[in-house]
Amino acid sequence: MATVHLPTPLRPHAGGAASVQVRARTVQEALDGLIEGHPTLKKHLFDERGNLRSFVNVYKNDEDVRYLEKGRTPISDSDALSIIPSIAGGAPPAATESATAAAAEAGLSNEEIRRYSRHLIMPEVGMEGQKKLKAARVLAIGTGGLGSPMALYLAAAGVGTIGLVDFDVVDDSNLQRQILFGTRDVGRPKLAAAVERLREVNPNVNFVPFEERLSSENALRILRDFDIVADGTDNFPTRYLVNDACVLTGKPNVYASIFRFEGQASVFWAKKGPCYRCLYAEPPPPGLVPSCAEGGVLGILPGLLGVIQATETIKLVLEAGDPLIGRLLLVDALSMRFRELKLRKNPDCVICGPNPTVTKLIDYEAFCGIGPPEAPAAASGIPEITVQDLQRLRQEKADFVLVDVREPHEWAISAFPESVKIPLGELPQNLNRLSTADEIVVHCKSGGRSAKAVALLREAGFRKVRNLTGGINRWAETIDPTMPKY
Numbered sequence: 001m002a003t004v005h006l007p008t009p010l011r012p013h014a015g016g017a018a019s020v021q022v023r024a025r026t027v028q029e030a031l032d033g034l035i036e037g038h039p040t041l042k043k044h045l046f047d048e049r050g051n052l053r054s055f056v057n058v059y060k061n062d063e064d065v066r067y068l069e070k071g072r073t074p075i076s077d078s079d080a081l082s083i084i085p086s087i088a089g090g091a092p093p094a095a096t097e098s099a100t101a102a103a104a105e106a107g108l109s110n111e112e113i114r115r116y117s118r119h120l121i122m123p124e125v126g127m128e129g130q131k132k133l134k135a136a137r138v139l140a141i142g143t144g145g146l147g148s149p150m151a152l153y154l155a156a157a158g159v160g161t162i163g164l165v166d167f168d169v170v171d172d173s174n175l176q177r178q179i180l181f182g183t184r185d186v187g188r189p190k191l192a193a194a195v196e197r198l199r200e201v202n203p204n205v206n207f208v209p210f211e212e213r214l215s216s217e218n219a220l221r222i223l224r225d226f227d228i229v230a231d232g233t234d235n236f237p238t239r240y241l242v243n244d245a246c247v248l249t250g251k252p253n254v255y256a257s258i259f260r261f262e263g264q265a266s267v268f269w270a271k272k273g274p275c276y277r278c279l280y281a282e283p284p285p286p287g288l289v290p291s292c293a294e295g296g297v298l299g300i301l302p303g304l305l306g307v308i309q310a311t312e313t314i315k316l317v318l319e320a321g322d323p324l325i326g327r328l329l330l331v332d333a334l335s336m337r338f339r340e341l342k343l344r345k346n347p348d349c350v351i352c353g354p355n356p357t358v359t360k361l362i363d364y365e366a367f368c369g370i371g372p373p374e375a376p377a378a379a380s381g382i383p384e385i386t387v388q389d390l391q392r393l394r395q396e397k398a399d400f401v402l403v404d405v406r407e408p409h410e411w412a413i414s415a416f417p418e419s420v421k422i423p424l425g426e427l428p429q430n431l432n433r434l435s436t437a438d439e440i441v442v443h444c445k446s447g448g449r450s451a452k453a454v455a456l457l458r459e460a461g462f463r464k465v466r467n468l469t470g471g472i473n474r475w476a477e478t479i480d481p482t483m484p485k486y
């Protein structure tokens with residue numbers, strides 16, 4: 001029996017199992033066997049025409065089967081297949097002559113020599129390496145879960161210029177992992193709070209804040225003065241934007257992404273190896289892969305991955321060791337296992353291949369299938385109901401059924417006592433608990449999963465079904481302040 005490792009988002013479709021044993025002689029037989037045993041996996045792995053989805057990669061041991069014999073790749077009982085979907089949750093230009101010259105000019109003061117003494121006595125860093133760090137210019141995109149530890153360590157290590165891109169405000173729910181910020185920073189702009197904290201760590205660093213959302217319009221300008229880009233963002237449009245901007249400008253992109261207990265890290269540098277698009281040509285459709293806000297993330301995990309990003313960045317500056325170019329590091333904190341997969345440059349890559357079709361930055365929101373944030377549900381034709389209207393229905397004791405499609409551990413945080421509770425993933429098997437004759441209102445935490453549930457119910461013939469705009473959190477915010485918001 002061969003082993004198939006499943007990533008966290010797919011495990012609920014296999015009864016929560018992290019791996020499944022299948023009897024198969026080829027990759028295709030293994031996938032068929034997997035789907036036979038767990039039919040709901042099918043739509044996550046294959047498109048309507050039965051082709052493996054482009055944001056799902058299958059590895060035999062550490063090799064991508066696309067570069068073996070694809071579905072016909074033979075497997076034996078001792079082989080392990082891994083299914084690696086893209087996850088939301090993301091270089092030594094210092095090698096250039098100008099950077100080396102800049103390093104030579106970057107003298108160290110006596111204070112700096114004391115500060116960096118543990119580096120200076122290491123042969124791999126020494127005076128020369130420390131000067132390279134001082135001359136280095138690193139752009140950290142995002143100061144959140146990944147960006148916090150990354151920026152703290154880069155500043156402490158003496159990276160001379162650190163650019164920071166963020167436009168957000170510190171929220172209570174950030175503090176569980178975004179260690180740049182403290183309780184008193186809640187409500188402050190992240191950039192101001194981050195620069196203040198980082199200056200405290202190392203006043204020798206030149207911090208360059210960009211208080212704007214990275215976009216196709218500003219990305220090339222923001223990247224221009226930096227040698228290395230470290231992507232600490234958690235959404236697909238920015239992931240592809242950062243990748244493409246780095247490919248177009250020839251800069252290395254130190255990448256990590258996280259989800260619950262799992263993380264990925266790599267260094268994408270088109271000059272020397274694959275880019276992110278070589279790995280995942282296209283993003284998953286919106287909603288198929290849950291974000292950290294929907295799926296949660298263990299607070300320590302971005303710490304672990306952000307420190308790996310800082311390590312890779314510093315290695316690129318020092319030109320020391322083997323960078324993660326052409327390798328995807330997989331971290332599973334629950335089993336505390338680190339695995340590594342080989343990445344190859346895709347000869348047909350639309351941006352870093354020999355015949356690129358993407359030659360300038362594009363509209364990444366549209367590329368990722370995301371509409372303008374103002375009217376997402378209305379645009380998709382999902383009927384909505386406001387929390388105020390729901391309040392009226394409840395007060396009038398109107399004849400309707402309230403359905404909660406969140407997960408059981410969320411019901412323990414907040415819930416409407418009268419709701420029918422069916423997690424989204426179990427809805428297709430539980431349609432018999434609802435009646436098409438009833439007026440139905442569906443809700444989740446903030447409206448995303450319930451919109452999917454409404455679409456699913458309408459497909460199944462339910463006509464009188466509406467989605468609660470903003471979910472139970474909107475209710476807690478505007479109607480019932482005693483209800484916790486999470």
Ligand SMILES: [Zn+2]
Binds near residue numbers: 277278346349353
């Ligand atoms: Zn590529």
